[in-house]
Amino acid sequence: MSARVFVPSDSAALSVGADAVASALAQEARVRGLEISIVRTGSRGLFWLEPLVEVETPEGRAGYGPLAAEDAALLFDAGFLAGGGHPKALGRIEDIPYLARQQRLVFARCGVTDPLSFDDYRRHGGLAGLTRALTLGPEATVEEVVASGLRGRGGAGFPTGVKWRTVAGTQAEQKYVVCNADEGDSGTFADRMLMEGDPFLLIEGMAIAAVAVGATMGYVYIRSEYPHAFDVFSRAIDRARAGGLLGASVLGSGHPLDVEARLGAGAYICGEETSLLDSLEGKRGQVRAKPPLPAISGLFGKPTVINNVLSFASTPWVLEHGGRAYAEYGVGRSLGSQPLQLAGNIRYGGLIELAFGPTIRELVEGYGGGTRSGRPIRAVQVGGPLGAYFPQSLLDTPLDYESMLAAKGMLGHGGIVVFDDTVDMARQARFAFHFCAKESCGKCTPCRIGSIRGVETVDKIIAGRDRQKNVELLRDLCEVMTDGSLCALGGLTPLPVLSALDHFSEDFAKAPPRAAAE
Amino acid sequence: MAARPALDIELARELIDRRRSTPGAALPILHDLQHQFGYIDDAAVALLAEALNISKAEAVGVVSFYHDFRRSPVVGRVLKMCRAESCQAMGCEELVAHLESRHGIVPDDPKTGAGLHVETVYCLGNCALSPAALLDGAPIGRLDRDRLDAIVAGAKGQTQ
Numbered sequence: 001m002s003a004r005v006f007v008p009s010d011s012a013a014l015s016v017g018a019d020a021v022a023s024a025l026a027q028e029a030r031v032r033g034l035e036i037s038i039v040r041t042g043s044r045g046l047f048w049l050e051p052l053v054e055v056e057t058p059e060g061r062a063g064y065g066p067l068a069a070e071d072a073a074l075l076f077d078a079g080f081l082a083g084g085g086h087p088k089a090l091g092r093i094e095d096i097p098y099l100a101r102q103q104r105l106v107f108a109r110c111g112v113t114d115p116l117s118f119d120d121y122r123r124h125g126g127l128a129g130l131t132r133a134l135t136l137g138p139e140a141t142v143e144e145v146v147a148s149g150l151r152g153r154g155g156a157g158f159p160t161g162v163k164w165r166t167v168a169g170t171q172a173e174q175k176y177v178v179c180n181a182d183e184g185d186s187g188t189f190a191d192r193m194l195m196e197g198d199p200f201l202l203i204e205g206m207a208i209a210a211v212a213v214g215a216t217m218g219y220v221y222i223r224s225e226y227p228h229a230f231d232v233f234s235r236a237i238d239r240a241r242a243g244g245l246l247g248a249s250v251l252g253s254g255h256p257l258d259v260e261a262r263l264g265a266g267a268y269i270c271g272e273e274t275s276l277l278d279s280l281e282g283k284r285g286q287v288r289a290k291p292p293l294p295a296i297s298g299l300f301g302k303p304t305v306i307n308n309v310l311s312f313a314s315t316p317w318v319l320e321h322g323g324r325a326y327a328e329y330g331v332g333r334s335l336g337s338q339p340l341q342l343a344g345n346i347r348y349g350g351l352i353e354l355a356f357g358p359t360i361r362e363l364v365e366g367y368g369g370g371t372r373s374g375r376p377i378r379a380v381q382v383g384g385p386l387g388a389y390f391p392q393s394l395l396d397t398p399l400d401y402e403s404m405l406a407a408k409g410m411l412g413h414g415g416i417v418v419f420d421d422t423v424d425m426a427r428q429a430r431f432a433f434h435f436c437a438k439e440s441c442g443k444c445t446p447c448r449i450g451s452i453r454g455v456e457t458v459d460k461i462i463a464g465r466d467r468q469k470n471v472e473l474l475r476d477l478c479e480v481m482t483d484g485s486l487c488a489l490g491g492l493t494p495l496p497v498l499s500a501l502d503h504f505s506e507d508f509a510k511a512p513p514r515a516a517a518e
Numbered sequence: 519m520a521a522r523p524a525l526d527i528e529l530a531r532e533l534i535d536r537r538r539s540t541p542g543a544a545l546p547i548l549h550d551l552q553h554q555f556g557y558i559d560d561a562a563v564a565l566l567a568e569a570l571n572i573s574k575a576e577a578v579g580v581v582s583f584y585h586d587f588r589r590s591p592v593v594g595r596v597l598k599m600c601r602a603e604s605c606q607a608m609g610c611e612e613l614v615a616h617l618e619s620r621h622g623i624v625p626d627d628p629k630t631g632a633g634l635h636v637e638t639v640y641c642l643g644n645c646a647l648s649p650a651a652l653l654d655g656a657p658i659g660r661l662d663r664d665r666l667d668a669i670v671a672g673a674k675g676q677t678q
Contacts, residue, residue: 011643011644011657012643012644012646012647012657012659014656014657015644015647015650015657015658015659015660016647016659016660047646047647048646050647183641183643184640184641185641186600186602186603186604186605186640186641186645187603187604187641187645188641188643188645189643189644189645189646191643192643224549224586225598225639225641225642225643225652226642226643227652227655228657229643262542262545262546263545263546263549264545264584265545265548265549265584265585265586265587266584266585266586266639267583267584267585268640279545280542280545281541281542282542282543282544282545282570282580283544283580284579284580284583285583285584286583300541300542341645341646342646343604343645343646343648344603344604344607344608344645344648345607345608346646349645349646349647350646351646372608381603385602385603385640415604415645417603417604417607417645418607419607420607423607428603428606431603431606435602435640438640439640441583
């Protein structure tokens with residue numbers, strides 16, 4: 001039997017040369033007359049080790065990384081096909097503490113299997129959740145999801161089961177399931193990793209939802225900044241059809257379901273669910289006023305379950321093990337596991353799936369090992385561009401929905417971006433407004449105009465003009481945007497701004513730069 | 519400025535017809551058009567409006583709403599550089615400054631850059647390996663000055 005070698009084809013791994021490593025290994029094996037079979041997988045999410053190659057050995061999979069194409073010959077010399085020693089040998093992959101300490105419910109298969117092999121998916125426990133859901137029937141399926149306490153992982157944290165119950169209880173000839181894969185928050189990549197590394201899990205989750213609420217058509221709206229994920233996921237849909245997971249009768253249940261992947265076109269706002277629906281309908285991606293809720297009148301005016309990638313992908317575990325088992329993870333009203341993403345100026349960046357409740361410090365110091373630059377951590381932004389900046393003194397805040405809210409932040413989609421002490425927080429506050437101005441859909445005034453006034457006001461503060469007056473004005477503007485905006489873009493842009501102002505006020509009081517002080 | 523290549527109206531019509539009955543067809547069709555021609559020509563917008571039975575103003579409204587859709591062709595390679603927070607924390611703005619001071623290239627300014635069109639994007643989902651970029655769709659992690667210089671030189675070489 002030929003040795004099995006696993007090389008990720010996740011786009012982060014590709015971005016640092018995984019393809020070159022794969023072909024160098026294949027070439028070297030040919031030269032040496034050795035038979036190896038190279039399996040392309042998703043990523044384990046230990047990105048500082050990418051390209052991270054694994055070899056199957058009797059003791060489990062042995063890891064090597066980060067590799068370059070030039071390492072190929074030396075690896076063979078060191079007998080890596082048998083797990084032999086090498087300067088870049090990492091030992092058994094599951095024993096790496098970064099991975100061993102995680103609680104991977106959603107990401108259990110990511111990096112392990114061939115993402116496009118339906119057989120591999122079944123062999124590694126796939127379809128168990130959907131199979132049980134089909135046995136339980138729609139009502140009991142919805143109640144399992146309610147009992148799990150699962151809340152929307154896109155950032156809003158609305159109870160998934162309650163949403164499903166509403167759609168299930170609304171009568172209509174046509175219903176839809178829509179997956180929000182418009183993962184636009186800086187510092188987040190879990191949706192992308194999952195679509196590239198374990199796409200059938202998302203399809204299974206959508207099938208569970210569709211059967212539970214009576215939907216027969218599904219759409220996955222993937223942002224155009226993820227061309228590789230779109231490609232992999234589209235191929236996974238074809239294979240899911242061939243494997244009977246989608247089609248006229250989902251796993252022989254008699255329930256029809258088809259799923260289509262749709263490409264976004266570069267608009268952050270389309271991550272907002274009603275904008276996404278308008279975009280799917282072929283319109284400008286503008287926010288809709290609620291009510292009506294999408295659960296009552298969503299895509300093309302029909303009842304629609306719209307959930308984030310991770311919400312759907314959590315439900316196969318919930319159905320397989322039961323809602324109560326899922327609810328044993330986590331704290332308070334933040335139940336289950338959260339795939340956290342560690343990014344920015346960080347030594348060991350990656351995906352860390354844990355039950356809710358670890359502190360920011362445990363993540364950025366314990367897992368992340370501090371900054372990549374080696375300088376002190378000064379600020380940590382949690383929850384994407386609409387999330388707050390936390391100073392050192394607040395790094396012991398737990399990462400769950402309620403604690404983050406209490407600290408005037410939000411967990412969002414679980415992105416954690418680290419900045420060292422060279423960061424200028426007045427510039428970051430300015431960027432928050434700038435981003436909002438650039439990405440505003442334009443429908444409501446506080447967001448469309450407020451963001452531009454925000455940039456101007458921060459500029460005045462940086463330039464040292466009427467600082468006290470302008471800081472007051474800025475706070476007033478933030479209040480208007482928070483209370484008056486139609487959606488979270490305008491409504492939450494004040495979070496990063498006010499956190500910068502509250503925790504890093506010294507950056508707003510620095511001597512003005514000479515060019516602006518005239 | 520390079521002369522605008524003539525739009526193959528028949529091909530555009532074919533692309534539009536292929537998907538016109540898809541529910542919510544506008545974005546899929548616009549992607550097809552841009553994939554084929556590199557941009558969305560005014561004439562194609564008119565065809566799209568007609569095919570979808572919407573006004574031309576509505577069609578223009580859709581095209582102009584999304585950052586992806588270009589209204590004029592670009593020559594050469596496209597480098598999408600992430601300038602969102604995670605990449606800021608790893609010095610993407612220094613790279614942008616380097617692009618301008620060393621190569622005279624300003625992101626999103628089509629008048630600059632010989633054979634290389636640099637576009638600002640916000641997040642490519644490669645935030646653990648910031649700064650991130652996409653070169654003609656191929657991902658690049660840990661972008662640095664040397665790599666950037668090589669990309670600029672490579673793009674120049676192709677157009678000469």
